[in-house]
Amino acid sequence: MTQNRVRAAVFSAGSWGTAVGKIMADAGTSVVMHARRSEIADAITTTRRNPGYFPDIELPHNLTATTDPAAALDGADFLVLSIPAQSLRASLAAWAPHIGTDTVIVSLMKGIEVGSGLRASQVITEVTGIGAERVAVLSGPNLAREIMNGQPAAATIACPDQDATHRVQQACHTSYFRPYTSTDVTGCELGGAVKNVIALAVGIASGMGMGHNAQAMLITRGLAETTRLAVAMGAHPATLAGLAGLGDLVATCSSPLSRNRTFGTHLGQGLSIEQATTATKQTTEGVKSAEAILALAHAHRVEMPITEVISDLLHEKVTLDQAAAALMQRPPKPER
Numbered sequence: 001m002t003q004n005r006v007r008a009a010v011f012s013a014g015s016w017g018t019a020v021g022k023i024m025a026d027a028g029t030s031v032v033m034h035a036r037r038s039e040i041a042d043a044i045t046t047t048r049r050n051p052g053y054f055p056d057i058e059l060p061h062n063l064t065a066t067t068d069p070a071a072a073l074d075g076a077d078f079l080v081l082s083i084p085a086q087s088l089r090a091s092l093a094a095w096a097p098h099i100g101t102d103t104v105i106v107s108l109m110k111g112i113e114v115g116s117g118l119r120a121s122q123v124i125t126e127v128t129g130i131g132a133e134r135v136a137v138l139s140g141p142n143l144a145r146e147i148m149n150g151q152p153a154a155a156t157i158a159c160p161d162q163d164a165t166h167r168v169q170q171a172c173h174t175s176y177f178r179p180y181t182s183t184d185v186t187g188c189e190l191g192g193a194v195k196n197v198i199a200l201a202v203g204i205a206s207g208m209g210m211g212h213n214a215q216a217m218l219i220t221r222g223l224a225e226t227t228r229l230a231v232a233m234g235a236h237p238a239t240l241a242g243l244a245g246l247g248d249l250v251a252t253c254s255s256p257l258s259r260n261r262t263f264g265t266h267l268g269q270g271l272s273i274e275q276a277t278t279a280t281k282q283t284t285e286g287v288k289s290a291e292a293i294l295a296l297a298h299a300h301r302v303e304m305p306i307t308e309v310i311s312d313l314l315h316e317k318v319t320l321d322q323a324a325a326a327l328m329q330r331p332p333k334p335e336r
């Protein structure tokens, strides 16, 4: 690994933040993680391990951590944001005064803000006043644990400014992580957010004892409704057939490592939403975002039957059996 003199501040030191911090450090970028808890920050800097998430994985020597947002952001070329989408607005408002005038913000978040219906990149531009050309998103089939284990993965980095996209690409390209570039921010963010809701549905089906036919049906029809919404909101359909769409959907819906799929499995097995939340522990974006995505679907007059049923289930308006019947008993129609 060669040092490239580029600096990245990664907020925060959760599962995906830690994995992307490691990727960037392995790519030669100097990384400072921001952790809320001093015991996590101290452990990362002194033991080169994150005891809260990956106690078994040694972190690179060019990655340190702090609880001080100003220190983390001092001289940073990139601010990488990886916190729950619903807490982005409040947290970023506190960090914004420390962001440099040339810093490019990279969003890793896969959620839609409840109430506003905004994607994370839109919340970022609204809160910071920074132009969209300095806000990139990174999304793809990226289960953090596999990447921490050094297994190969790829992602899409999207930003309207191609120079910014290429700089982010260089700062996170390693032997095990292959980033592609795109200008379709909307498509990447919607692909990442909606796949979480579809993964909840697949998990529920699996928990209820349904087989691979049912799961494949949900994945395929899930992609159809994701693409309908994304295209109605200005995305390119090819993005939804790429890493940030189909790729992420397949990984998340298939893997027991996915928190969204696992949460759904718990519900399908009869756990309450409260019990599933306790059992899942880490951020499960689909649970909150389902409602916001459904509101977008209504606003854009797009049919999203799976999202609608999952939103109804999460609001306890229907039972599991009623949800399954609601999908299977829809009027027959052509596939497209």
Ligand SMILES: NC(=O)c1ccc[n+]([C@@H]2O[C@H](COP(=O)([O-])OP(=O)(O)OC[C@H]3O[C@@H](n4cnc5c(N)ncnc54)[C@H](O)[C@@H]3O)[C@@H](O)[C@H]2O)c1
Pocket (backbone or CB within 6 Å): 012, 013, 014, 015, 016, 017, 036, 082, 083, 084, 085, 087, 091, 108, 109, 110, 111, 142, 143, 144, 145, 281, 282, 283, 285
């Ligand atoms: N874990 C993955 O494999 C993965 C992969 C790709 C994308 N993502 C996305 O990355 C985002 C973060 O997920 P994660 O897996 O790192 O979650 P996580 O639960 O592992 O970590 C969340 C981090 O955010 C911090 N945090 C929680 N609430 C906060 C608040 N109110 N203000 C500031 N910080 C807060 C926590 O301290 C923690 O460091 C999500 O949008 C998720 O969809 C996750």
Ligand SMILES: O=P(O)(O)OC[C@H](O)CO
Pocket (backbone or CB within 6 Å): 110, 140, 141, 142, 143, 144, 196, 199, 248, 251, 252, 257, 258, 259, 260, 261, 283, 284, 285
């Ligand atoms: O664990 P999940 O369900 O949040 O999914 C993680 C990543 O988004 C997979 O790409």
